Amino acid sequence: MRVTVHRKAHFNAAHRLYRKDWSFEKNESIFGKCNNPNFHGHNYELIVSVTGAIDPETGYVIDMKVLKDIIKSEVEDAFDHKNLNVEVEDFKNLNPTAENIAVVIYNKIKPKLDTSLDLEITLYETPRNFVTYSGN
Ligand SMILES: Nc1nc2c(c(=O)[nH]1)N=C([C@H](O)[C@H](O)COP(=O)(O)OP(=O)(O)OP(=O)(O)O)CN2
Numbered sequence: 625m626r627v628t629v630h631r632k633a634h635f636n637a638a639h640r641l642y643r644k645d646w647s648f649e650k651n652e653s654i655f656g657k658c659n660n661p662n663f664h665g666h667n668y669e670l671i672v673s674v675t676g677a678i679d680p681e682t683g684y685v686i687d688m689k690v691l692k693d694i695i696k697s698e699v700e701d702a703f704d705h706k707n708l709n710v711e712v713e714d715f716k717n718l719n720p721t722a723e724n725i726a727v728v729i730y731n732k733i734k735p736k737l738d739t740s741l742d743l744e745i746t747l748y749e750t751p752r753n754f755v756t757y758s759g760n
Pocket residue numbers: 641658664720721722723749750751752753
């Protein structure tokens with residue numbers, strides 16, 4: 625029997641969607657207002673979902689406190705109140721779209737979990753735009 629544990633978190637961050645190897649005009653045609661050279665911000669909402677067997681001794685799939693601490697150190701401390709393009713190494717050469725941010729978060733958290741556990745990342749960039757990634 626496998627059960628999924630969900631932990632919510634959030635961070636505020638600025639970004640610009642563009643490619644350095646494209647002209648401003650091409651970036652504008654693909655990314656529109658998201659290509660603003662002065663950046664823009666989002667209140668990202670994150671749901672980290674961990675699936676595994678319930679430990680019969682503790683009743684836990686994973687201790688929520690442990691999961692909270694992993695999210696804080698791997699995501700919130702790294703991304704909150706940051707300019708993703710300028711201040712976060714992961715996005716120096718990677719467009720900080722919601723898709724790419726979700727993959728980066730997955731790759732940061734997965735190695736911190738027991739290998740028996742499955743992970744899914746749900747990332748809301750706006751209340752109406754969100755992505756999911758589970759490593760496939
Ligand atoms: N596939 C993706 N498309 C878009 C992404 C993305 O990460 N992946 N990101 C953006 C921009 O970041 C943009 O800032 C999104 O804002 P906006 O279009 O204003 O989104 P809203 O939900 O606020 O828009 P409403 O029109 O109010 O619904 C664009 N595309």
